[in-house]
Amino acid sequence: MKKIFGITGLLIVVCIITALASESFLSGYNLENLVRRTALFGIISIGVAFVIVTGGIDLSIGSVVCLVGCGLPWMLKTYHLPLPVALAVVAAVSVGIGLLHGLIITKLRIQPFVVTLCGLMMYRGITRGFTRDQTFGFGSNYDGLRVLSTGNIPLPFIKGFAIPAPWITLLVVAVLAAIFLNRTIWGRYLFALGRNEEAARYSGINTDRMVILAYVISSTLAGLGGVLFVLDVNSAQPVDFGNVYELYAIAAAVLGGCSLRGGEGSIIGVIVGAALMQVLRNMIMLTTTRTNIEFAIIGAVILLGVIADELVKRYAVRRRAAKALAAGQS
Amino acid sequence: MSAPLLEVRKFTKSFPGVRALRGVSFTLSRGEVLAVIGENGAGKSTLMKILAGVQRQDGGELFLEGECIEIRSVHDALARGIALIHQELNLADNLDVAANIFLGREPHCAGIIDARRLRREARQFLDAVGLDIDPSVLVRTLPIGKQQLVEIAKALSTNARVLIMDEPTSSLSSHEAENLFAVIRDLRKRGVSIVYISHRLGEVKELADRVTVLRDGENAGELAHEEIDHARMVKFMVGRDLSQFYPHQPHTPGALALEVRALRTPANPQHEVSFSVRAGEIVGIAGLVGAGRTELVETIFGVTPALGGSIRIGGVEMVPQSPLDAIAAGLALVPEDRKQQGIVLGMSVRENVSLASLRRDQRHGFLNRSREAQLSAQMIADLRIKTPHDGQAAQFLSGGNQQKVVLGKWLALEPRVLLLDEPTRGIDVGAKQEIYRLMEELAGRGVAIVFVSSEMEEILGMSDRTLVMHEGRIAGELQRTELSEESVLHLATGTHSRATLS
Numbered sequence: 152m153k154k155i156f157g158i159t160g161l162l163i164v165v166c167i168i169t170a171l172a173s174e175s176f177l178s179g180y181n182l183e184n185l186v187r188r189t190a191l192f193g194i195i196s197i198g199v200a201f202v203i204v205t206g207g208i209d210l211s212i213g214s215v216v217c218l219v220g221c222g223l224p225w226m227l228k229t230y231h232l233p234l235p236v237a238l239a240v241v242a243a244v245s246v247g248i249g250l251l252h253g254l255i256i257t258k259l260r261i262q263p264f265v266v267t268l269c270g271l272m273m274y275r276g277i278t279r280g281f282t283r284d285q286t287f288g289f290g291s292n293y294d295g296l297r298v299l300s301t302g303n304i305p306l307p308f309i310k311g312f313a314i315p316a317p318w319i320t321l322l323v324v325a326v327l328a329a330i331f332l333n334r335t336i337w338g339r340y341l342f343a344l345g346r347n348e349e350a351a352r353y354s355g356i357n358t359d360r361m362v363i364l365a366y367v368i369s370s371t372l373a374g375l376g377g378v379l380f381v382l383d384v385n386s387a388q389p390v391d392f393g394n395v396y397e398l399y400a401i402a403a404a405v406l407g408g409c410s411l412r413g414g415e416g417s418i419i420g421v422i423v424g425a426a427l428m429q430v431l432r433n434m435i436m437l438t439t440t441r442t443n444i445e446f447a448i449i450g451a452v453i454l455l456g457v458i459a460d461e462l463v464k465r466y467a468v469r470r471r472a473a474k475a476l477a478a479g480q481s
Numbered sequence: 482m483s484a485p486l487l488e489v490r491k492f493t494k495s496f497p498g499v500r501a502l503r504g505v506s507f508t509l510s511r512g513e514v515l516a517v518i519g520e521n522g523a524g525k526s527t528l529m530k531i532l533a534g535v536q537r538q539d540g541g542e543l544f545l546e547g548e549c550i551e552i553r554s555v556h557d558a559l560a561r562g563i564a565l566i567h568q569e570l571n572l573a574d575n576l577d578v579a580a581n582i583f584l585g586r587e588p589h590c591a592g593i594i595d596a597r598r599l600r601r602e603a604r605q606f607l608d609a610v611g612l613d614i615d616p617s618v619l620v621r622t623l624p625i626g627k628q629q630l631v632e633i634a635k636a637l638s639t640n641a642r643v644l645i646m647d648e649p650t651s652s653l654s655s656h657e658a659e660n661l662f663a664v665i666r667d668l669r670k671r672g673v674s675i676v677y678i679s680h681r682l683g684e685v686k687e688l689a690d691r692v693t694v695l696r697d698g699e700n701a702g703e704l705a706h707e708e709i710d711h712a713r714m715v716k717f718m719v720g721r722d723l724s725q726f727y728p729h730q731p732h733t734p735g736a737l738a739l740e741v742r743a744l745r746t747p748a749n750p751q752h753e754v755s756f757s758v759r760a761g762e763i764v765g766i767a768g769l770v771g772a773g774r775t776e777l778v779e780t781i782f783g784v785t786p787a788l789g790g791s792i793r794i795g796g797v798e799m800v801p802q803s804p805l806d807a808i809a810a811g812l813a814l815v816p817e818d819r820k821q822q823g824i825v826l827g828m829s830v831r832e833n834v835s836l837a838s839l840r841r842d843q844r845h846g847f848l849n850r851s852r853e854a855q856l857s858a859q860m861i862a863d864l865r866i867k868t869p870h871d872g873q874a875a876q877f878l879s880g881g882n883q884q885k886v887v888l889g890k891w892l893a894l895e896p897r898v899l900l901l902d903e904p905t906r907g908i909d910v911g912a913k914q915e916i917y918r919l920m921e922e923l924a925g926r927g928v929a930i931v932f933v934s935s936e937m938e939e940i941l942g943m944s945d946r947t948l949v950m951h952e953g954r955i956a957g958e959l960q961r962t963e964l965s966e967e968s969v970l971h972l973a974t975g976t977h978s979r980a981t982l983s
């Protein structure tokens with residue numbers, strides 16, 4: 152819980168700065184868009200958080216978003232598949248990718264970084280291959296489905312702002328994820344093996360199966376994210392659709408309190424982290440004409456955030472020790 | 482004696498929720514072996530870490546040759562001639578032995594490591610601790626006892642004036658320990674001062690010129706050379722007498738609980754191992770380090786699946802392919818290497834205690850939190866685990882208390898067959914007796930107990946029957962009536978003359 156305070160504070164500060172710097176930040180249209188993007192990125196960030204908790208990493212997320220995001224409209228348009236069939240194919244591919252990653256990582260003992268880095272290259276390459284770099288979208292069809300991403304849930308009494316529909320999906324995913332991580336024995340297993348895989352195995356935990364599960368969750372949520380992203384923008388270019396999304400997701404998870412060493416993480420933190428990432432991007436877009444420095448600013452803010460977090464933690468430890476000393480002497 | 486070489490005055494140190502040191506003082510003379518003893522969590526390791534520059538004291542002063550000094554870092558301490566051999570192994574196991582010994586002090590020429598000199602000098606320190614291994618083998622491939630000796634060779638190589646050893650023998654066999662004692666005596670002769678921490682009071686008596694006792698972060702007493710005896714040390718440590726140390730009672734064994742037939746372990750595939758244990762029986766497995774005892778129990782527990790043979794648990798044939806299988810069949814293993822295989826350092830005491838029994842206590846996959854809290858409270862009470870609360874991260878517990886947490890995890894499972902690999906390593910006398918009593922109680926309730934131990938006293942004191950292993954096979958079996966130090970060593974070394982043993 153304490154970990155979230157810091158990042159939430161940072162989020163608020165960045166919001167205030169942006170609001171002061173640009174009037175359009177608080178406009179209904181901008182906020183709605185921002186909140187929508189947060190929900191979409193929140194979903195893929197939660198996925199990668201599972202992998203990070205096990206001490207692993209998933210670099211293939213952006214490419215899975217691309218594969219699914221381009222693949223879905225491509226299948227609908229080129230093969231005229233019925234929608235449910237196309238969605239089933241997309242789901243199977245997403246799950247299959249995670250299964251493949253997990254099996255290679257656990258059974259062949261190849262490092263997650265390497266396996267998913269290769270995934271990053273392969274899935275985008277495959278997508279560009281079958282689409283021949285053509286842009287795909289839904290045109291004016293499937294509006295019913297697109298509501299999932301583009302829809303709004305009006306709030307009573309508030310005009311000019313409505314909750315974007317992806318939040319429904321995000322909330323369902325987040326609640327399930329939080330329950331899984333904190334309330335079930337499997338969540339506990341993930342935390343334990345993230346910290347000491349050998350001790351977990353000696354305790355009768357099927358560590359391989361749990362690790363595979365984490366990669367399946369990650370790629371499945373990336374696939375879900377891919378579908379929602381393409382429903383939102385209605386046009387996916389294989390060359391850059393989902394490009395570097397894995398970095399946004401990993402950064403959100405790390406800002407939200409996941410340790411890359413494994414064994415730590417909270418779902419709310421990850422969502423706040425995802426929000427922070429989106430506000431930063433929004434700030435850059437609104438306040439400067441030079442959006443090409445986006446990464447410089449995002450990188451600097453993340454670094455500062457992580458350093459500040461570490462310093463605060465050290466200070467807290469020292470304070471508590473001093474308190475123990477004082478209590479003992481009185 | 483002249484002015485002491487080293488004097489510690491009123492050291493204090495606190496951690497969140499714990500006052501580890503509350504004003505500890507002691508002196509150390511040149512060429513003296515000072516034993517520091519005390520219960521788990523008394524503050525021994527903390528005190529030594531401060532001297533070695535790993536941690537800073539909150540208050541108190543340190544004098545070296547009468548001069549008040551401050552030690553700011555490990556480097557500082559080494560420059561002053563103070564070296565610490567940590568309680569837990571601290572080797573880079575991906576590097577070879579020679580590289581570890583000279584880590585950070587490699588002989589080099591313009592930054593290029595002089596590999597031949599490195600090996601040659603490493604060899605010399607390995608010889609000094611009686612370790613006959615190639616300096617170019619990877620540390621990872623060595624058994625834990627040998628790693629410990631490498632650690633000692635490393636400390637020797639710093640040419641320290643003050644050498645601090647925090648439980649150096651906890652993973653050594655008696656033979657290796659004897660070797661180390663010879664090294665210590667030799668160092669003492671050469672004027673090196675040694676601080677020696679151990680829970681094995683026999684060793685302390687054998688080695689120490691003086692004993693200082695800590696209790697709850699304070700000085701509890703000091704014993705001059707001629708006053709050192711078991712009863713006095715125990716009394717200072719626990720504040721009461723501990724009579725009848727081994728609570729052993731003869732058992733009436735029940736049905737066969739564990740039968741191992743012609744088992745081939747991956748470590749020693751050329752030998753077949755067979756033995757059986759009855760319910761309510763306590764069977765000790767003795768042998769030198771490297772005799773294949775750990776490999777045997779790990780194979781039975783499914784950590785490294787067997788290459789052949791059969792295992793019957795409670796009459797049901799099954800060869801565990803994973804610890805999960807073994808646990809389901811009613812086995813439990815308290816592993817040898819606490820830090821690697823036993824404990825999850827970043828998790829709380831509660832989460833560690835419940836880890837193996839989560840599956841059993843689950844409610845359709847959900848954690849049973851009240852049961853978890855109840856289990857950990859029970860284990861903290863039964864095993865007297867010293868922790869401010871059950872949410873404390875295991876990494877902040879003293880070594881002995883971590884071991885108790887691991888033990889608690891397996892006891893929580895209520896196994897039918899309990900395998901213990903060096904169960905009392907690093908545990909203080911009071912807690913040791915606690916564990917022995919627990920073993921007795923479990924045996925009385927019909928649990929079959931197999932324990933691997935390198936402590937002769939423990940084997941003699943606790944086992945109904947002893948299997949002695951030598952080079953991967955069971956060299957012999959001793960009934961309680963035949964059990965003696967001599968008969969065990971005889972089988973363990975595979976020799977017939979006792980003269981070669983010590």
Ligand SMILES: Nc1ncnc2c1ncn2[C@@H]1O[C@H](COP(=O)(O)OP(=O)(O)OP(=O)(O)O)[C@@H](O)[C@H]1O
Pocket residue numbers: 496497499500501519520521522523524525526527528568867876877878879880881882907909
């Ligand atoms: N980094 C830390 N944070 C919090 N508490 C700590 C830390 N290090 C030690 N402690 C606590 O300080 C006390 C003294 O620990 P210490 O390791 O010095 O004991 P010890 O005498 O070496 O015990 P053992 O015989 O079990 O090794 C213990 O209660 C321990 O839990």
Ligand SMILES: [Mg+2]
Pocket residue numbers: 525526527568647879880881
């Ligand atoms: Mg200690």
